[in-house]
Amino acid sequence: MSDRIRSKALRARVMDADEAVERFVPERGSIAFSCMAGSSLAKEVPEALARSADAGRRYELTLLTGGATTARFEACAARLGVRRRFPYLSEGARKAVNEGSVEFFDCRIGEYPDLVRRGTFTGGGPVDVAVVEATAIDERGHLIPGLSVDAMAAFVDASRRVIVEVNERKPDLTGLHDLYRVRPGVPIPIRGVRDRVGRPFISIPASRVAAVVRTDRGDEPSGAYSATVPTDFRIAEVLATFLEAELAADAWGGRFALQLGAGPLAAALMDALPFRGADVWTEGIPARWATVLGERVRGISTTAMYGLPGDGDVTEDLVKRLDAILEHVVLRPYEVTNSLEVIARLNVVTVQQAIEVDVFGGVNASHIRGDAHNGVGGSQDFTRAARLVVVAMPSTAAGDRFSRIVPIVSSPDIPRQDVDVLVTEQGVADLRGLSVRERAEAIIDRCTHPRFRDDLWAYFRKAKEAGGHLPFSLEAALRFAELHRGG
Numbered sequence: 001m002s003d004r005i006r007s008k009a010l011r012a013r014v015m016d017a018d019e020a021v022e023r024f025v026p027e028r029g030s031i032a033f034s035c036m037a038g039s040s041l042a043k044e045v046p047e048a049l050a051r052s053a054d055a056g057r058r059y060e061l062t063l064l065t066g067g068a069t070t071a072r073f074e075a076c077a078a079r080l081g082v083r084r085r086f087p088y089l090s091e092g093a094r095k096a097v098n099e100g101s102v103e104f105f106d107c108r109i110g111e112y113p114d115l116v117r118r119g120t121f122t123g124g125g126p127v128d129v130a131v132v133e134a135t136a137i138d139e140r141g142h143l144i145p146g147l148s149v150d151a152m153a154a155f156v157d158a159s160r161r162v163i164v165e166v167n168e169r170k171p172d173l174t175g176l177h178d179l180y181r182v183r184p185g186v187p188i189p190i191r192g193v194r195d196r197v198g199r200p201f202i203s204i205p206a207s208r209v210a211a212v213v214r215t216d217r218g219d220e221p222s223g224a225y226s227a228t229v230p231t232d233f234r235i236a237e238v239l240a241t242f243l244e245a246e247l248a249a250d251a252w253g254g255r256f257a258l259q260l261g262a263g264p265l266a267a268a269l270m271d272a273l274p275f276r277g278a279d280v281w282t283e284g285i286p287a288r289w290a291t292v293l294g295e296r297v298r299g300i301s302t303t304a305m306y307g308l309p310g311d312g313d314v315t316e317d318l319v320k321r322l323d324a325i326l327e328h329v330v331l332r333p334y335e336v337t338n339s340l341e342v343i344a345r346l347n348v349v350t351v352q353q354a355i356e357v358d359v360f361g362g363v364n365a366s367h368i369r370g371d372a373h374n375g376v377g378g379s380q381d382f383t384r385a386a387r388l389v390v391v392a393m394p395s396t397a398a399g400d401r402f403s404r405i406v407p408i409v410s411s412p413d414i415p416r417q418d419v420d421v422l423v424t425e426q427g428v429a430d431l432r433g434l435s436v437r438e439r440a441e442a443i444i445d446r447c448t449h450p451r452f453r454d455d456l457w458a459y460f461r462k463a464k465e466a467g468g469h470l471p472f473s474l475e476a477a478l479r480f481a482e483l484h485r486g487g
Helices: 017-024 044-054 071-077 091-099 109-117 152-158 230-246 264-272 287-292 315-320 322-328 340-345 379-385 436-447 450-465 474-483
Strands: 028-033 060-065 082-086 127-137 143-145 159-167 209-215 257-259 278-281 297-302 329-331 348-352 356-358 388-392 421-424 427-430
Touching: 017 044, 017 159, 017 209, 044 071, 044 159, 044 209, 071 091, 082 091, 109 152, 127 152, 127 209, 152 159, 230 264, 230 388, 230 421, 230 427, 264 287, 264 348, 287 297, 287 315, 297 322, 315 322, 322 329, 340 348, 340 379, 348 379, 421 436, 427 436, 436 450, 450 474
Parallel strands: 028 060, 028 127, 060 082, 127 159, 159 209, 257 278, 257 348, 278 297, 297 329, 348 388, 388 421
Antiparallel strands: 127 143, 421 427
């Protein structure tokens, strides 16, 4: 028996995934899968569920995930009769959600673990079964997570039964995690990025571990993120130049932590980062950031490290750099990484991405027209509490056919009052201290793509004719949308 399962009591519960599904997953009920951006997502149980559905079991499930999943997972989930889903969408689920066959509502990731524990998504009761990945189970039955902590502790706390997949492809990551249980009204005692205030494992009564399933498979990149493209590097260069000047100001006193969003732009920023000994306090980060630990990056606090398309299996590189990772990186649950209290205390500079931004700086981070694309994730946590909020995105989409800067956003996820700076590959609009109309002028002039700039000026002139402090014209907005529909 593998020494990754060091608890004698839990060794007796090792079984294959098909047996675990048949014995412990109900046909009707709720199931939770720990993961973020595909990192540390169970591999064997989803496929066993799909096989059981193909063999005739008829599922009707509420599905909770820690974050975005993978194409393989979504292909399995599509066969499971999912009726309700929270809190984040991956590509395979969008069609069903937008057609209305799956009910979906997202929430701020920082509040998600508490909502899970309170049974908000499961009719006030517990989750029927949680499926989590561990890199080891110690002698006392404690779980050592993988490269994502996400909502794993909340899923374990809130579930009747837990199925643990022990992944032997990854190294035993004992010492990487800091599991702290947040208590309402009690300050989280973190004052620095690498502070450790909790335990390096997840505790669970042995009686609630229904099954242990072994696997030897690496993570797959999530479909939520694309590979890095040249535009990402151009945006990263513009942003790095701005941050280098901004954070050298006396007002910062050299004290700040960076939150670099997610996906390909976060990867591009790794090469453009203008600092030495930087601290990073973030919700998730590409695993390739492990290559700059030490001189360039002093410490990273995150809930997950994940691979991007084209990165391949990050496990081999991870093993080579494991000592550096254990020294410089701390993995924490969402309720800590996304705590407004801690974000504010650490003087965080947040860099967020958007699907579209209106001419006044309001942000849509979740929808394309009326269709759900993903969830708001942690954007609302960081933009509400950070000292400086930067929104960085390409000025266009779909090969320059659509402008991402628009008259009116379809889903107002982040209010303009929380947005300080807008960055595109075209330039920087520093919006601090500007009136509503001045914000529009700065955004249109400095951040829009030349192809759409004249039409956005035309919209703004028409909107101003209607008067008001916040000028808008629904007629002119519809005209802009119609003019650029389909490019």
